[in-house]
Amino acid sequence: MATADPLLRVDNLEVSFGAVRALKGISLDVREGEVIALVGANGAGKSTTLRSISGLARAKSGTITFAGTVINKRTAPQIVRLGLAHSPEGRRLFGGLSVAENLRLGACTRSDPDGVARDTERMFTLFPILRERWRQLAGTLSGGEQQQLALARALMAAPRLLLLDEPSLGVAPLLVRHIFDALAELKRQGMTMLLVEQNIALALELADRAYVLRTGKVALSGIASELRSDDRVAQAYLGAAE
Amino acid sequence: MSQLEYIIQQVINAVSLGSLYALVAVGLSIVFGVLKLTNFAHGDVMMVGAFTTVLLIAAGMPFIPAMICGIAASAIAGFLIERIAYRPIRNAPDVTRLLTSLAVTYILENLGILLFTSSPRNFPLPDILNSSWQLSGGAITFTNINVLTVALTFVSLIGLGWFITRTTIGLGMRAAAEDMQAAQLVGLDVNKVIIVAFVVASAYAGLAGVLWAAQAGVVQPQMGFTPLLKAFVAAIIGGFGSISGALLGGYMLGALEIFIVAFLPDTVVPYRDAIVFALLIAFLLFRPGGLLQPNREIKL
Numbered sequence: 135m136a137t138a139d140p141l142l143r144v145d146n147l148e149v150s151f152g153a154v155r156a157l158k159g160i161s162l163d164v165r166e167g168e169v170i171a172l173v174g175a176n177g178a179g180k181s182t183t184l185r186s187i188s189g190l191a192r193a194k195s196g197t198i199t200f201a202g203t204v205i206n207k208r209t210a211p212q213i214v215r216l217g218l219a220h221s222p223e224g225r226r227l228f229g230g231l232s233v234a235e236n237l238r239l240g241a242c243t244r245s246d247p248d249g250v251a252r253d254t255e256r257m258f259t260l261f262p263i264l265r266e267r268w269r270q271l272a273g274t275l276s277g278g279e280q281q282q283l284a285l286a287r288a289l290m291a292a293p294r295l296l297l298l299d300e301p302s303l304g305v306a307p308l309l310v311r312h313i314f315d316a317l318a319e320l321k322r323q324g325m326t327m328l329l330v331e332q333n334i335a336l337a338l339e340l341a342d343r344a345y346v347l348r349t350g351k352v353a354l355s356g357i358a359s360e361l362r363s364d365d366r367v368a369q370a371y372l373g374a375a376e
Numbered sequence: 377m378s379q380l381e382y383i384i385q386q387v388i389n390a391v392s393l394g395s396l397y398a399l400v401a402v403g404l405s406i407v408f409g410v411l412k413l414t415n416f417a418h419g420d421v422m423m424v425g426a427f428t429t430v431l432l433i434a435a436g437m438p439f440i441p442a443m444i445c446g447i448a449a450s451a452i453a454g455f456l457i458e459r460i461a462y463r464p465i466r467n468a469p470d471v472t473r474l475l476t477s478l479a480v481t482y483i484l485e486n487l488g489i490l491l492f493t494s495s496p497r498n499f500p501l502p503d504i505l506n507s508s509w510q511l512s513g514g515a516i517t518f519t520n521i522n523v524l525t526v527a528l529t530f531v532s533l534i535g536l537g538w539f540i541t542r543t544t545i546g547l548g549m550r551a552a553a554e555d556m557q558a559a560q561l562v563g564l565d566v567n568k569v570i571i572v573a574f575v576v577a578s579a580y581a582g583l584a585g586v587l588w589a590a591q592a593g594v595v596q597p598q599m600g601f602t603p604l605l606k607a608f609v610a611a612i613i614g615g616f617g618s619i620s621g622a623l624l625g626g627y628m629l630g631a632l633e634i635f636i637v638a639f640l641p642d643t644v645v646p647y648r649d650a651i652v653f654a655l656l657i658a659f660l661l662f663r664p665g666g667l668l669q670p671n672r673e674i675k676l
Contacts, residue, residue: 190557214563226558228551235547242544243563291563 139202140165141295141326142187142218147196149179149186156182158350159196164295169317169327171337171358174347175371180330181223183347184297187328188220189213201294215243219293223300223330225284229273233264233283236272240290249292257286260316278309285316289325296320298329302336314340334371338362346370381515386638392522394630395529396591399584400607401614401622402536403577409553409617410573411466414608416477417457418581419600420484425450425582426499426589426599427492433500447582453484454578458571466570488597496594505590525587532583533623539576540619549573553617609656615666624667 140163149157157179164170172180185191187198189210198206205213210220219240228236237257241250258265261282267275272283281301288296301317302310314336321327321340331337338344338358346354346361348370354361361367400422407415429446433439461480465472501521508519540546548569552559560566588603589595607622610629614621629652636648644651659666 188561190561210557210560211563211565214561220561222558222561226555226561228554228558230554231547231550235541235550238544239547239551239559239562239564242548287562 141201142328143197143199144183144187145197145199147183147186147198148194149182149191150194156350157186160347160350160352162345162352162355164326164328166294166326167324168343169321169329169341171341171344172328172330172347173334173337173344173367174353177349178347179350180347181299184220184222184299184328184330187213188218188222188297190220190222211243214291214293217292217294218297219288219291219295220297221284221288221299221301223303225280227272227280227284227287230271232269232271233267233275234269236283236287237264237290240287241292243291250290253290253292257289260289260319261286276306277304278306278313281305281309281313282316285313289320294326296325296327298327298331300330300332302331302333310336334367335362378515381512382638385516386634388516388518388522389638390631390634391627392518392525392591392630393634394627395526396584396588396603396626397606397610397630398623398626399529399532399580399587400603401610401626402533402619403580403584404604404607405611405614405617405619405622406549406573406577406580408611409619410549410556410570411462412617413462413473413477415577416604417461417480417484418577418607419604420481420488421450421453421457421578421581422585422588422600422603423484423488423595423597424453425585426595427488429586430497430499430589430595439502439505443583443586446586447579450582450585451575451579454574454581455571457578458574462574463570485597485600492597494597496596499589499593499595501590501593521587521590525591528583528587532580536576536580536619545569545572549576606652609652611666612656612659612664613666615668618666618668621666621668
């Protein structure tokens with residue numbers, strides 16, 4: 135029955151920051167090969183959900199199961215080693231390190247140099263600009279280039295599941311298209327992804343399924359193509375802005 | 377003595393003193409980078425290395441092996457300080473961490489006084505290191521210990537450069553200094569990075585301690601205080617937490633101190649330290665990120 139279990143299952147997750155309840159019982163699952171979008175207004179809890187999954191934020195209650203292992207009590211580095219990589223909001227690159235050094239650190243949990251070399255080549259195919267910028271400091275790249283590097287750095291861990299937080303943020307419109315093309319290519323190659331994205335049209339175009347968050351709860355979920363024409367999605371955004 | 381020879385002599389002095397400052401400042405900056413903690417005990421780790429070396433030489437060991445043991449003793453001291461004192465309070469408020477750092481300083485210094493008393497002891501430098509070179513008929517003079525200081529500084533800093541650009545753990549040290557959380561997100565074992573940072577920084581303190589004491593000719597339990605303060609100024613000038621900044625700051629401070637003495641009127645010379653610390657205050661006020669990172673905010 136192991137094959138029927140989702141790769142990631144989040145069950146009734148609650149997270150608080152002091153007196154603020156950021157997540158009020160979120161449940162979701164991601165199956166192998168799926169791309170899941172997490173959408174909703176600012177402050178709905180999308181980033182907090184991702185941060186809890188990757189071990190940066192601690193759950194108050196609920197469970198997070200990844201590939202059969204309960205991971206809520208694991209540290210972020212342990213979770214990376216289990217095969218879950220997180221490309222965080224704001225990219226969080228090491229600006230004083232070169233593109234090459236950032237990618238090398240992305241693969242720091244791995245002990246297969248041949249595989250790392252192959253994946254580096256794969257990143258050059260997916261994001262050709264990284265080859266040109268190889269020796270440049272990450273902090274000197276444009277927003278779009280930095281976003282590509284952030285994606286590549288997460289992918290260098292050879293993850294089974296990739297968490298993506300706002301890959302379009304701070305990226306020039308022309309490059310946003312380029313980045314989503316790369317994500318579509320990754321999807322075609324079978325990469326499982328959980329995507330947080332403000333640009334709801336792009337997110338629902340790429341995703342198989344989506345969860346709409348509203349003030350720390352799942353307001354709505356379903357097949358992405360159906361949600362695209364669902365008025366309630368827009369309402370979830372407007373509702374939170376009241 | 378010609379003007380040129382005088383200037384060359386002062387440059388030699390500046391490079392020699394600057395090397396010592398740079399060695400201490402680099403260690404201070406490595407620890408500050410990963411922990412955002414000013415490790416006041418760094419000066420006392422220097423003392424540990426210097427005393428170990430002196431005791432071993434007194435016991436009959438040649439200088440170089442004794443120095444290597446001294447560096448190792450400092451590295452072990454750094455490892456223990458991190459383990460016993462700093463790790464339990466890693467996530468505590470800044471004030472707690474700062475006070476702990478001061479407490480470690482006092483404990484080590486008093487331990488030194490208990491064991492060795494506070495009176496200075498001779499540093500038994502072998503004659504070959506004390507012998508001096510005379511160039512231009514004695515107008516330019518330097519000793520072998522000056523040469524050794526500069527040579528070891530260069531070699532060790534090249535080694536450090538290799539370490540922080542070529543090894544995963546060294547890259548991890550730089551990454552953790554920039555963004556600890558992102559370092560965890562790529563899967564770096566932060567504990568390991570911090571331990572390695574402490575051990576490396578403390579080994580540099582050990583080397584600096586031995587060379588400092590060898591140049592001064594004496595060791596005493598409070599010997600780390602002055603180099604710590606100077607290295608602190610050097611690190612701030614260069615940009616605290618930046619290794620290249622600490623290097624730059626160390627050599628600039630060495631040059632500044634030597635040139636104040638060499639080129640300014642005698643009435644100004646007694647104010648050498650006052651000028652140096654006025655510079656520190658000026659940097660903290662107007663350019664807290666140092667020369668290399670003008671816009672960075674720092675917290676001590």
